[in-house]
Each structure stands twice: as C-alpha cells, then as structure tokens.
Amino acid sequence: MDDDFSLSQLAVMPRLPDATSKFIQDSVHKICRFSPLCVKVMDTREWQRLRSLRQLGLTNYIYPCAVHTRAEHSMGVCSLANEFADRIYRGQRAELGMTEMDVECVSLAGLCHDLGHGPFSHVFEYEFLKKMNITDWVHEDMSCQILDLIMENPRIPDNLLPDEVDRRRIKTMIDPPTDAAFSSRPDRYLYDIVANHHNSIDVDKFDYLKRDSMLCGIKIGFDAKRAMIFSKVIGNEICFKSSEYMPLLELFRSRERMHRQVYTHKKTKIIEFMVSDAMFEANARFRFDEKIRSAKTFLSLDDSIMNRIQFFHEFHDRETLDDREQRGMDSAQAILKRLHDRDMYQFINAAQIPHYLPSEAVDQIIRMFTSTEIMSCYSGNGASLNAEDIITSVNKINFSMNDKNPMEYVKFFTRFTDTYSRPVSSEETSEMLTPVFQERSLRLYSRNGDLEVCRALEEAFQSWIRRHLGPNRPMETPRRFGQMGADSRPNHSNGLPLQENSLPGGSGKYVSKVGSGHRLTFAEGRRGSEEHAQNSGFEAATKCVDGDFRCPSPVESHSSLFKRKRSLNVELDEANEGAA
Structure with a gap:
C-alpha cells in the first residue's frame, strides 16, 4: 500500500453511528445505514410496492433461490450510494464545495431509482410493452413520477423534505442526461454515483451483480468496497487508482457472465x-x-x-x-x-451474428429475422408451420456499452495526492484482452411443442442461417430435435472462402477474396492473432447499401496490441510533476 494512502484515510474510514440514523441488517452488505428521510420514504405505500416486485422477474423458475425483490436491491443501492458519496464528502468537501444535502440527494436517488418498474421487472418493459407496440414508456420516467407522489405524502415532516431544486436533482440522478453540456458540469460526479451513463461504473451495478449472483449461486470476483476506497474526484468525475484497472474490468466481466448465465438464460x-x-x-x-x-x-x-x-x-x-x-x-x-404444468414453449436453436459485420449488415440481418422469413426457408412437407407459433429473438450480451470497451472511458491516477488523471488503453495493461466487447445471437422459439413442428423449424432455421450468414456459420447446438439431412449440417471446415451471396441479404453485390492482405478471425478465435487470421484463408465480405463495401478486419486494430507497452505510473508521475 502506498505511503501517501494515509492522506485519504479520512475518506476511507466509515462514519460512526449516530442517534438519528437507522441501521438494517442486509445479507449482502451486512449493516446498512439510512437517514431519517430515507426511512420516511421507505415507510410509504409507493415504496413498499417494491416488496411485491421480484428483482429478477421470472428467473426463480430456473434459479429457485432468486426470489429477492426490488426493495432489497433499492435499499442496497441506497446504502452504497450513501457510503460512496459520504466518502467523497468527508475527504474532498473543501475543494469540491460539497454539502451534506448532496449526500442525502444521492442516497434518495439510490433508494428510489427503481420505483417505476412494472410486473416482473424488465419483462414488463422489454417484452410486454414491446408486444403492445408501446415505445414511449421507460421505467426511469415512472420512477420520477412516483417520487413526486412520495414527496407529497403528509407523513413526511416538512423539515426533512428536500426543496424543489433538490427534488429536480434527485430525478436527474436517477436518469442523467448524456449531452456534452451536462458532462461538463462541475458537480457531474454526483450524477455518476447511482446511474453512470459515462462509463457505467455505478452503485446500481455494484449491488445487483453482487446480490443477484449470490442468490443464484454464482461467484463473482468484483469487490465494490475496494472500488469505492481507491477512488477520488479529479476535475468533475470519479477516478480510480491505477492498480484498480483489472478489478474494475472484472466488474464488466461479471456483468457479461451474469447476462450469459442468468439474465438471458434461454429457458x-x-x-x-x-x-x-x-x-x-x-x-x-x-x-x-x-x-x-x-x-x-x-x-x-x-x-x-x-x-x-x-x-x-x-x-x-x-x-x-x-x-x-x-x-x-x-x-x-x-x-x-x-x-x-411445465408444458413450455420450445427453444429451437440459436446462432451468433459474426462480430466483424458492419452495423448496416447487422441491422439488415435483424430486420430479416422474422417468422415469415423462417417459414419461407422450410422446404419439407412433414409439418405445417404457423407464423403465430414462431418467436424470433435477438439476444445481446456486452460490457454495458454495446460494442465499446467501457474501460476506455474510465480515468485513473497513480497516487492519492495526484491532481491529474487519464484513461488507460487495453494495450497498456494486457495483450490478452479481447478486442470484441459485444456478441449478438439470433434465437428461435416455438409456442408449439409438437416434435415434428420443432424439427421442421430447426431445419428452416438452419437453411435461413446458411442463406444469410454463410454455409460455415455454426448453430449453438448442431441438432436438437432429431437427425437432419446431410445438407442441413453446417460446414465447419477452415480455409474455405465464403461464396458470393452467402452473407447478409442473400443477394446483391459482394466482395470475397482469398489471399488478400486484410484478414478476419473466425468467431471462435475472436481473441485471435494475425497468424491465425492469415492461416484461416479467407476474408469475410459483406453487402453494402450502395453495392460495394468491404468489411474492415478487427485484426487491423488488434495488431496494435503487439506494440511496446508504456509505463502508466511513469507517465502519470511526469504529468503530475508538470502540473505541480
């Protein structure tokens, strides 16, 4: 531990208990502290509704112990938000001009950020409302509306209520804007604690990853307490000690793992x-x-x-x-x-969309992934397919910022006395980090559980994949509903060039070259190297809107991993000496 760590001990040590606070035992964070205002808010009908909303919706049908509610999660977020803001307040309030009301506003935002969730949490917003073709409703807006109702409750004493300005601040902390003008605010760090739209490191994520993983029996390695201890505000944003790069990366890896194993589990x-x-x-x-x-x-x-x-x-x-x-x-x-009765809909199969395709091609593939398109690819006569029985779903798993690396938006310092911070690129930390931060897969389900229908849908899906993603694109499972014909099996052999019309759209002008200078790795080698790309023997080509487009290779950017690494500490020391 650094010698200068003693300078930050005031911010690190927990606040001593006081007579006005309430302490509640939590299975995840142990002892949680709540202010009198937070307690009054929890004792309202609007907030108590969260006890009737399971945090993970219907996941308990697969993970039976995942029956925790939005109430426990909101209390956990409130406690972490209070602790994080309070550490900053006691360590840097003089230089930041921070007040105790700032800490209270951040705590209330954490307590109330999920008030607007509907039945079964995200199922209501992302499945039911989507099915109803309602696109102008988000739960964050409803959270703010319900917060207004709580603030009108006569049981909350006037001397505890925040004024109108602070109420607006709390609502903004629940759902911060992303425009450049807001990002330049001197107090922006306060709005990054509960819902961080800049780099996605926030206490909401700290709590739900720890709580959800624990109740589902999945171990994750991220330590939220450590992240809060090794942080400080520089400029107008929360920065972290340089030693925390890999622990923070583990936060996003844990998120990816939970989405893969729990949140988007096919069942x-x-x-x-x-x-x-x-x-x-x-x-x-x-x-x-x-x-x-x-x-x-x-x-x-x-x-x-x-x-x-x-x-x-x-x-x-x-x-x-x-x-x-x-x-x-x-x-x-x-x-x-x-x-x-456990007479479930059936999962037919899934296939990943190649990560190297440009966004135009991906959008085109997703638009064509419909029940009628799947039915049109069925050439057999053993089953009668009905479009209403078919469910198409696009599953997306990432590090929380789509195809971007969120770590590139985090700033680091070397010592707690530093007044300078900067982002760190992956090339400076490890050559083993993946250049791919998002995967999308196409999933097919059937409301009809008849074996012949499921087998026919699987064959149709296989044909659709060959037509739009190429003959070499593997399915998640080669066969799920019985033996298919030899022509229905994917070709997994390496070194075969993709043929014309074998990628998005199935028609139009494509470019496909063997032996060219720009190579692409296979999906299974997305961490790959230039040598693997050269040995793979092909460059995947994609369709362009204007008729002639060649997909750039991720290996071109990935090759930068082989350049000489610079020392992060040396560079930051030089910058701080210059600032001094």
Whole structure:
C-alpha cells in the first residue's frame, strides 16, 4: 500500500453511528445505514410496492433461490450510494464545495431509482410493452413520477423534505442526461454515483451483480468496497487508482457472465415469453396499457398480476366479461396453465451474428429475422408451420456499452495526492484482452411443442442461417430435435472462402477474396492473432447499401496490441510533476 494512502484515510474510514440514523441488517452488505428521510420514504405505500416486485422477474423458475425483490436491491443501492458519496464528502468537501444535502440527494436517488418498474421487472418493459407496440414508456420516467407522489405524502415532516431544486436533482440522478453540456458540469460526479451513463461504473451495478449472483449461486470476483476506497474526484468525475484497472474490468466481466448465465438464460426467456403472452391476452380486461399513463394507476401493477389472471373468476365471481374480454382471459389462463404444468414453449436453436459485420449488415440481418422469413426457408412437407407459433429473438450480451470497451472511458491516477488523471488503453495493461466487447445471437422459439413442428423449424432455421450468414456459420447446438439431412449440417471446415451471396441479404453485390492482405478471425478465435487470421484463408465480405463495401478486419486494430507497452505510473508521475 502506498505511503501517501494515509492522506485519504479520512475518506476511507466509515462514519460512526449516530442517534438519528437507522441501521438494517442486509445479507449482502451486512449493516446498512439510512437517514431519517430515507426511512420516511421507505415507510410509504409507493415504496413498499417494491416488496411485491421480484428483482429478477421470472428467473426463480430456473434459479429457485432468486426470489429477492426490488426493495432489497433499492435499499442496497441506497446504502452504497450513501457510503460512496459520504466518502467523497468527508475527504474532498473543501475543494469540491460539497454539502451534506448532496449526500442525502444521492442516497434518495439510490433508494428510489427503481420505483417505476412494472410486473416482473424488465419483462414488463422489454417484452410486454414491446408486444403492445408501446415505445414511449421507460421505467426511469415512472420512477420520477412516483417520487413526486412520495414527496407529497403528509407523513413526511416538512423539515426533512428536500426543496424543489433538490427534488429536480434527485430525478436527474436517477436518469442523467448524456449531452456534452451536462458532462461538463462541475458537480457531474454526483450524477455518476447511482446511474453512470459515462462509463457505467455505478452503485446500481455494484449491488445487483453482487446480490443477484449470490442468490443464484454464482461467484463473482468484483469487490465494490475496494472500488469505492481507491477512488477520488479529479476535475468533475470519479477516478480510480491505477492498480484498480483489472478489478474494475472484472466488474464488466461479471456483468457479461451474469447476462450469459442468468439474465438471458434461454429457458428464462421462454417463461418470460409465456407470461408476456398471457398479459397480452388479459389486457382486454385489465387495461395495462392504460394504467401505465398515470403514476397512481400504475401502482396497482405488481407481480401478483399472474395470480389475478389465473384465479380471475374466483376473485371476481360476480363480474361478467364481454366476449372479447372472456376470450382473452381464457387464452391467458390457458397459457399460465401450460406454464405451471411445465408444458413450455420450445427453444429451437440459436446462432451468433459474426462480430466483424458492419452495423448496416447487422441491422439488415435483424430486420430479416422474422417468422415469415423462417417459414419461407422450410422446404419439407412433414409439418405445417404457423407464423403465430414462431418467436424470433435477438439476444445481446456486452460490457454495458454495446460494442465499446467501457474501460476506455474510465480515468485513473497513480497516487492519492495526484491532481491529474487519464484513461488507460487495453494495450497498456494486457495483450490478452479481447478486442470484441459485444456478441449478438439470433434465437428461435416455438409456442408449439409438437416434435415434428420443432424439427421442421430447426431445419428452416438452419437453411435461413446458411442463406444469410454463410454455409460455415455454426448453430449453438448442431441438432436438437432429431437427425437432419446431410445438407442441413453446417460446414465447419477452415480455409474455405465464403461464396458470393452467402452473407447478409442473400443477394446483391459482394466482395470475397482469398489471399488478400486484410484478414478476419473466425468467431471462435475472436481473441485471435494475425497468424491465425492469415492461416484461416479467407476474408469475410459483406453487402453494402450502395453495392460495394468491404468489411474492415478487427485484426487491423488488434495488431496494435503487439506494440511496446508504456509505463502508466511513469507517465502519470511526469504529468503530475508538470502540473505541480
């Protein structure tokens, strides 16, 4: 540990207990401290609704212990936000002009940031509302509307309530803007604690990764307490000690792992599709699409909606439904019966979209990934396919900033006395870091569990993949529903050039060259080297909007990993000496 670490001990040591605070035992963060205002907010009907929203929605059908709620998560985020802001306040308040009310606002933002979540958390927003073609609703906006209702509660003493300016600040902390003018604010660091849109390092992520992984039985290596200790504000943003590069990288690796193993688990998605379908059918009676337009009516929506649909006639035995409502309710109840009888929708198969394709080609592939397109690729006569039975889904896993490396947006310092910080590139830390930070895969599901239908859909999907992604593109699983013909099996041999019309769109002008200077690695070698790319023997070519486009190789940028590394500490020392 550095000798100058003693200069930051005031910010590192925890605040001593006081008579006005309330302490609550938490299974993840142990003892959590809450201010009197936060306690009053928690004791409102609006906030208590979070106890009826499971944090991971329907994941408990796959991970039975994942039954924690948005309430525990929000309390954890509040506690971490308070601790992080309080460390900055006690260590740098003089130079930053920071006040205790700043700490209180950050804590309240953490406590209330998830108030606007609907039933089954993200399922409501990303599956159900999408199915309803509602695109102008986000849970952050609803969180701010519900916060306004809480601030009007007469049970909260006036002397505790934040003024109108601070209320606006709390709302902005829940969902900060991303424009350049806001990023240049001197107090921007306060808005990066709960929801960091700059580099995605925030206490919301600290809590949900630790809490979700623990309840799902998955171990992750990131330590949030350490990250907060080895940080300080330089300029207007939170920076970290240079020794924390790899621990912070582990934060994003943990996020990627949780998305892969838990959040986008293919069987979890099946259950989400089923519940979303049931809510869609029951909407004729419950009018979910109308309830989201008002914070007061929105509060009636929580995870109990599944039982309210399933046992509707037991709860409303005297209510008469019209024909449309009755048909919808019958369909919704039939879907939920299938769910509880474990008569699930079926996962057919999946295939990754090559990471080296340009965005225009990827967008084109996704637009063409429809049920009718899949059906058009079925040439057999053994099953009758129905477009309504087919579910197409695009699964995306990344480091939280799409195809960007979030670590390139984090700034580091060498010693706690430094007044200068800078970003660190991956070339300066390790030659083993992947140049790919996002993968997208196409998943196909069937509402019809008949074996012949599933086999036909798998063959059609295989044909669609060969047509649009090339003959060498492997499926996630070679065969799931029985033996397919030899012509349906993917060609995995290396060294074969992609043929014309074998990539996005299936037609048009392509460029495909063997032996050219620019090479591409295979998907399985996305960490690859130039030698592997040269041995692979082909350059994948892609379709261009104007008819003649060649995909750039990621190896070109990846080759920079082989240049001489510079010493981060030496460069930062020189910069600080210059500043002094």
